[in-house]
Amino acid sequence: AQSVTQPDIHITVSEGASLELRCNYSYGATPYLFWYVQSPGQGLQLLLKYFSGDTLVQGIKGFEAEFKRSQSSFNLRKPSVHWSDAAEYFCAVALSTDSWGKFQFGAGTQVVVTP
Amino acid sequence: EPEVTQTPSHQVTQMGQEVILRCVPISNHLYFYWYRQILGQKVEFLVSFYNNEISEKSEIFDDQFSVERPDGSNFTLKIRSTKLEDSAMYFCASSDELNNSPLHFGNGTRLTVT
Numbered sequence: 001a002q003s004v005t006q007p008d009i010h011i012t013v014s015e016g017a018s019l020e021l022r023c024n025y026s027y028g029a030t031p032y033l034f035w036y037v038q039s040p041g042q043g044l045q046l047l048l049k050y051f052s053g054d055t056l057v058q059g060i061k062g063f064e065a066e067f068k069r070s071q072s073s074f075n076l077r078k079p080s081v082h083w084s085d086a087a088e089y090f091c092a093v094a095l096s097t098d099s100w101g102k103f104q105f106g107a108g109t110q111v112v113v114t115p
Numbered sequence: 116e117p118e119v120t121q122t123p124s125h126q127v128t129q130m131g132q133e134v135i136l137r138c139v140p141i142s143n144h145l146y147f148y149w150y151r152q153i154l155g156q157k158v159e160f161l162v163s164f165y166n167n168e169i170s171e172k173s174e175i176f177d178d179q180f181s182v183e184r185p186d187g188s189n190f191t192l193k194i195r196s197t198k199l200e201d202s203a204m205y206f207c208a209s210s211d212e213l214n215n216s217p218l219h220f221g222n223g224t225r226l227t228v229t
Contacts, residue, residue: 044220101148105158
């Protein structure tokens with residue numbers, strides 16, 4: 001069965017330090033991949049997406065993600081976090097164009113930023 | 116930047132009551148969705164809607180649920196007879212194309228069934 005796994009439920013990082021959030025998917029073909037962020041009291045905001053082409057994609061707020069087919073991963077990174085990056089981050093997968101909009105989400109990773 | 120707006124932000128209802136959650140998608144979008152997130156669990160797809168019809172629905176979306184686009188701007192989710200397990204955050208989303216288009220989500224409505 002298709003699945004999306006975010007192995008880290010909770011990550012604490014110091015302001016200015018680098019951040020990497022892991023996402024693995026289980027699917028027979030290359031899915032369409034997304035990272036969303038949810039700040040407290042807010043909706044899900046799209047950070048970046050991967051459909052095809054360059055496996056390193058740039059997003060908003062200084063985030064980037066790298067698609068690695070061999071590892072079935074799509075990890076999110078930021079070189080230097082800011083206090084405002086404290087939020088919950090969700091990896092999501094669109095499994096096919098036949099069911100567009102039926103995204104499968106990971107369980108989320110809560111990021112805490114310390115001074 | 117255009118936004119998806121949802122009202123109310125928090126709805127409390129008694130078990131067995133009907134509830135309607137409202138959403139105003141981005142104005143030029145044609146594809147609409149509802150997702151939900153039970154506390155501590157994953158965000159789950161409920162239903163997709165296009166051209167006044169349900170395109171796809173999940174196994175969660177049973178006969179107690181319905182969606183409607185009553186006018187040119189609103190998109191609603193109705194739960195006919197709420198159960199305790201319907202308590203969740205409900206997210207509306209919209210997109211402007213069918214494929215290769217990210218979903219734009221609203222801030223959600225927290226539904227509490229007592």
